[in-house]
Amino acid sequence: MQLKLLWDLQELDLKIKALEENIEEAPLLSGVDEASEKYEELKTEISEKENLLKEDRKTLKNLEMRTQKIVDDRKELSDNMYGGTVTSVKELEQMQRKMELLAEEKVKIEDEILVLMESIEEQEELLKKKQSDLEQCKQDLQKKEARLAEDLERFNRELESLRMERIKAAEKIEPKYINKYNMLAEKHQGEALARVDNDICGGCRVFISSGLRGHLYNPGAMVYCENCGRLLVRLDS
Template sequence: MNAAPADQIRLLDLQALDSRLDQLAHRRRSLPEHAEIEKATADHTALRDLVVAAETQLGDTTREQTKAEQDVEQVRARAARNQQRLDSGAVTSPKDLENLQHEIGSLARRQSDLEDVVLDVMERMESAQTRVTELTARLEHATVVLEEAVARRDAAFAEIDADAAKVARDREAVAAVIPADLMKLYTRLREQQGGVGAARLHQRRCEGCHVEFSTADLNAVKAEPADAVVRCENCGRILVRTSGSGI
């Protein structure tokens, strides 16, 4: 393949722009905020689940307290009715009086037991409420941490994307004047050679693979016409000759 020396030189400009685009894409993928967001998201999810579990426990304990208080109230009301019957003198049978007094005593013990249950439930409910409050505060903090990390990432994205857009416009202008066949070869080699399709021959060395040319190989390159598209014998990239090539 042949191409004007000026077009071959433009390949170096194109390569520099493509390398810059690759660097920007790598930077975009490798932002430290990605790891921060991943960790912050995991922390946020875990805390959200803990809050849901704590709120569920609090709800269950609240219902348990309501039930325990209702049980106490029922026993208290029944004991009050029995005491009222006893005080009214309406019960005159000794056996009925004995049974009524026995029931009042049983209800008093039952009420005491149920009140102990209420106290226990209240303590557990207070503990559950404290845990909900604590976890909610931690979740709110985790939300802020996540939002700040996302904001930093998005700001970095915006900066990188703006740079990439400018470089892409410059690349388009350079690529537009490079012959199609030379561009096709460059693109294919770039895909095969890790993003570098054209390299400068500088100081007897290929800047693509950094192999130094022997005198014989350098003379062979020197013998090629100026418009010949030379390939590096070692890496296969397009070897662009310049005034600093040492030939």
């Protein structure tokens, strides 16, 4: 009877051990870390792209201001040229030359503006796509976090109930059995007891010698496998 109780205790301990391992591995298996890393990377990428876009918008604004300045300068020049105040031919020629240079510069800047506007438009579109990717990432991360939290809560509830069960189970077992069990469990990764099936030790799969077999029918005897040293249990069923 004590051996059967000890066997049940071992079953409980093995369940507890497996559950503790599940709890330990759950964060890694959940993919939360990976999803979180992906999310942070994308966020950084977006922030960098936003900064570049901001720079380009600033450049565009400067170019537009420069164009306006050229228009103003040309207007002033033209007013002076045709206002009748300047009479020197040489001076008029210089002013004319300046008018032409300004016109050339304006064309060049307007070309730059066009290229830049196109690039800004492309960047805005890409950013929009990245932001939608980010939203997707965020939802994925939140889903995984929620699932992990749910799993952990369930595991911990199970663990608590198994530990209570274990306390009750251990109370029914005599200390000398418990001591032996603890010693053997440490040696055999929690599997102190081995079930005998068809005269084979369930722990090491080696045949039980005929000499030992007889002792297995004595309910009070503690019989150990000659090969692995585990405490042998016969279970009806």
